[in-house]
Amino acid sequence: MSKVLIIRTEGLPFRVRMSKVIWSILASDWECDILIPEGKLGNINIGREMGFDVSEKVRVLEYSKNKKFKSSMTKLFRGSSGVVCDKGLADYLEQLIKKVTYDVIMVKDTPALPIVFRILAKTGRKEIRVVCDMHENTPAYIYDSRIRFGNPYSRQMSILRGNVPELIAVERELLPQCDHIFVVIEEYKQHLIDKYGIEPARITVALNVEFLKFFDKIADEKLPIQSDEVILSYIGGINPFRGLDLLIEVAGKLIKNNVPPFRIYVVGASLKRRKELKKLVVKFDAEKVLTIIDFVPHNTAMNWIRQSDFGIIPHRDTELIRTTIPNKLFQYMSASVPCIVSDVGPLGRIVKENNCGLTFIPEDKDDLERVLIYAITHCNELKLLGINGRNVVEKKYKWEIAEKGYRVYFSDVKDEKIFEAVK
Numbered sequence: 439m440s441k442v443l444i445i446r447t448e449g450l451p452f453r454v455r456m457s458k459v460i461w462s463i464l465a466s467d468w469e470c471d472i473l474i475p476e477g478k479l480g481n482i483n484i485g486r487e488m489g490f491d492v493s494e495k496v497r498v499l500e501y502s503k504n505k506k507f508k509s510s511m512t513k514l515f516r517g518s519s520g521v522v523c524d525k526g527l528a529d530y531l532e533q534l535i536k537k538v539t540y541d542v543i544m545v546k547d548t549p550a551l552p553i554v555f556r557i558l559a560k561t562g563r564k565e566i567r568v569v570c571d572m573h574e575n576t577p578a579y580i581y582d583s584r585i586r587f588g589n590p591y592s593r594q595m596s597i598l599r600g601n602v603p604e605l606i607a608v609e610r611e612l613l614p615q616c617d618h619i620f621v622v623i624e625e626y627k628q629h630l631i632d633k634y635g636i637e638p639a640r641i642t643v644a645l646n647v648e649f650l651k652f653f654d655k656i657a658d659e660k661l662p663i664q665s666d667e668v669i670l671s672y673i674g675g676i677n678p679f680r681g682l683d684l685l686i687e688v689a690g691k692l693i694k695n696n697v698p699p700f701r702i703y704v705v706g707a708s709l710k711r712r713k714e715l716k717k718l719v720v721k722f723d724a725e726k727v728l729t730i731i732d733f734v735p736h737n738t739a740m741n742w743i744r745q746s747d748f749g750i751i752p753h754r755d756t757e758l759i760r761t762t763i764p765n766k767l768f769q770y771m772s773a774s775v776p777c778i779v780s781d782v783g784p785l786g787r788i789v790k791e792n793n794c795g796l797t798f799i800p801e802d803k804d805d806l807e808r809v810l811i812y813a814i815t816h817c818n819e820l821k822l823l824g825i826n827g828r829n830v831v832e833k834k835y836k837w838e839i840a841e842k843g844y845r846v847y848f849s850d851v852k853d854e855k856i857f858e859a860v861k
Contacts, residue, residue: 440852441469442542449478457485460492462841466848476500487736488652501530522550531557544569547576551612567617577605578758587678622646623784626761642843646765648772650836659741668700668814671746674766676711681752688807690722697814705731705742749777755800771827794827
C-alpha cells in the first residue's frame with residue numbers, strides 16, 4: 439500500500455485544514471503517518487467534533503526537539519520564525535526513512551523543506567516525492583506578524599536575523615524541486631508562478647472551504663445573545679493584520695449613530711489577545727456594543743457563525759491577505775450569513791463575484807462605519823446576500839469539490855507506482 443509522511447513542525451495535526459487533507463489522502467487509499475514535535479499533539483481535533491475523525495486511522499510520530507546548548511544559541515540568533523533548523527527533526531527523519539518506505543513526504547508550508555531535501559540526499563532516497571502543502575504565504579506571514587505589526591524588539595531581531603529573506607531564498611531554491619505544490623487560493627498560485635517561475639501544472643488550488651455534509655450536521659447550541667439585536671461577529675485568529683483594532687474603534691463611533699440595537703462579538707481570543715483587545719475596547723468606548731468571547735470549541739464557533747446576522751472580516755491590505763483566504767468566509771457563506779469584508783485580494787473578489795456580502799475600502803474607518811450602518815439598518819433585506827453565499831457554496835465552494843486536487847494527485851502517484859512495478 440502506498441504511504442505518505444506528513445511533516446507538521448508546529449504540531450496540532452488535527453486542526454481544520456489538516457483534518458480535511460488527511461481525510462482526502464485516506465480516501466485515496468493511502469496509509470498516512472504524521473510527524474510532529476514531541477508534546478505538540480494538542481487536544482483540538484476538529485474532525486472528532488464534526489464527525490469525521492481521522493486520528494485513529496493515522497500514525498502520529500513525535501520527534502524530540504534538540505535542547506542542547508547549540509540549539510538554544512541557534513534559536514537566539516535565528517529566532518523561532520523562519521527556516522526550521524531543528525537537529526532533532528533531522529535526526530529522527532533520517533532514521534525514520536531508513537526503516538519505513540514512503541512514497542511521498544508532504545511538508546506543511548516551506549520552513550522544513552531544507553531539512554527534508556538534505557536528509558533525502560544524505561540517505562540516497564531521492565526517489566521519494568516531496569510535496570509542499572502551503573496553507574499560507576509564510577514569508578508574508580512572518581513579515582506581517584513580526585516586522586510590520588511586531589513590537590520594536592520583534593521587529594529589530596527579525597530584521598537582524600534575516601528571517602524573511604532567508605525563507606524567500608529557500609522557496610526560490612526548493613519549491614521548483616518539489617514534485618507538487620498545493621495552495622489555498624488562485625491568487626497564491628499566481629504569486630508563486632510570478633515570483634519563482636514554477637510551472638502552473640505543478641500547482642493545485644484546493645480552496646480553504648467547509649466539508650459541507652459535516653458542517654450541516656453540527657448541532658445547534660443556545661448562545662448568550664439577544665434576539666432584539668442585530669448580531670455581527672468576527673470568529674477566529676486575532677493578529678494585528680486582521681484589522682480588529684479598526685473594527686473596535688468604529689464600534690465605539692457607531693454608538694453615536696441612530697441605528698437599531700446591535701452587538702458585535704469577537705470570538706476566539708486567547709488570554710494574551712483578550713487583554714490587548716479589552717484595552718482597545720475601553721480606549722474607544724465600545725463596551726456597550728462589543729463583547730469579547732474566549733476561545734471556544736469548533737462546533738460552538740460555528741454556532742456563533744450560524745446565529746449571526748453578519749460576519750465581519752476587516753483584514754488589512756498586505757501581501758499576506760492578498761495571497762490567502764480565511765476559511766471563516768466560507769463558513770459564513772455555508773451558514774447563509776452575509777459577510778462584511780475589506781476589499782483585499784481574494785477576500786473582496788469572492789464576495790463581489792458571488793454577491794454574498796458587502797465590501798469596504800481596507801483600513802478606511804469611515805468607509806467601514808458607512809457599511810456597518812447600512813448593514814445594521816437594512817438587516818432583513820440583506821439576508822438575500824447570505825442565501826446567495828449558500829447557493830454558491832453548494833455549487834462550488836465546498837470540500838467535496840475542493841478535495842479533488844488531493845485525490846487526483848495521490849491516485850496518479852499510486853498508478854505510476856503500479857505501472858513501474860509491472861514494467
